[in-house]
Amino acid sequence: MLYFIPTPIGNLGDISFRALELLKTCEIFFCEDTRVSKSLLLSLSHKFQIDFKTKKMIAFHTHNEKEILKNLNPEFFSQNVAFLSDAGMPGISDPGYTLADFALKNGIEFEVLPGANAALVALVSSALSEKEFVFIGFLANKGKERIKDIQRALNHPYASIVYESPKRILSLVEQILLIDENREIFAIKEISKKFETKFKGTAKEVFDKLKQANLNGEWVLVISKNYHKLDYNSLLESDILELDIPLKAKSKLLAKINGKNPKEIYAKLLLSQN
Structure with missing residues (x-):
């Protein structure tokens, strides 16, 4: 049996009771980073007084997943196997998608546990969407592709959720305000951690606040929907900018x-x- 187990994104207390039970019983772990997973088990062991015993850990990430799956026999999952990403829900801007696809194609029984997810925490905290939203994850790092990604996010008729690093969050908000300084956005860093911080306002207001803020930490940005009726057969602003x-x-x-x-x-x- 294969289990996809969400891990805490900040507070260790966010781990579920069911996840702890499976972490005890699974014999083998596929891990985005074995060092991170070992550190997590050690921290959980101290916090909850649990002996997880020695686990066999196998690195499984975007750089080696195809090679591992190519040589993997479905019979391997006759034992209890867990997949752990470094933090949050597997498969959401983290490895896990290819493993789930492999399980579906090979008739392997698996379960995905509910758990911590930064995108949904940010969306609910933003109060920028009652129902529909678009999850984008990480944008292109630089160049024309990044500008195009930002423009598409601004053109969506639904709120858009973006993950960003502390090195690029300020420039991202600045690029948004250069296109639409009055667009309402919400930025949150260090979700579920001691120094969780939230900012909401127009792109210009949030940019001015961020210039004075400590930007260290992982960020999620929610961009309000485009309220103007869009003609998807027409040119995008990004097309003109290119x-x-x-x-x-x-x-x-x-x-x-x-x-x-x-x-x-x-x-x-x-x-x-x-």
């Missing part, structure tokens, strides 16, 4: 599709190039 034409021409085209002042857009485009 054109190899003068900034003034870009500004006029952008003004045509978003109804803003071309001079203001031109000034923002100049600023974004500095």
Whole structure:
């Protein structure tokens, strides 16, 4: 039997009783990082006075998962096997997807336990969505692909959830305000930890707050939905931004599709190039 076990994203107390029981009984662990999993078991052992005994741990991550699955016999899962990502729900911006797919294709019995997930905590905390939302996860790190990812997030008719590192959170919010400074956003860091911190407001307001804040920690950003009716057959702002034409021409085209002042857009485009 294969179990996908969510792990705490901050507070050890977020582990479920069922997860603890399975951590005791499973003989083999697939781990995103065996060092992190060993440290987690040690911490849980101290907190809950549990003897997990020695476990066989196998590294299973994006760099080796295909090779492992290629050589894996489905009979391997006649024993109790657990998969652990470093923190949170397996398969959500973490390894685990390919293992679940392997189990489905090979008739392997498996269960996914409910548990900690940063995206849902951030969404509920933001109060920016009553029902529909889009989970994006991590954006492209840089270049045109990153700008395109941001533009798509801003164009969604649903709230969008983005994961971001402390090194890029400020520049991400700045790029959002350059496109739509009045877009309402919510930023939260260190979910479920001692120094959990929340920021909400327009992109400009949150940017001003973040400039004065300690940015250390893992971030989740929720972007409010685009309330304007979208024509998905039309050009996106990201398409225009990619054109190899003068900034003034870009500004006029952008003004045509978003109804803003071309001079203001031109000034923002100049600023974004500095």
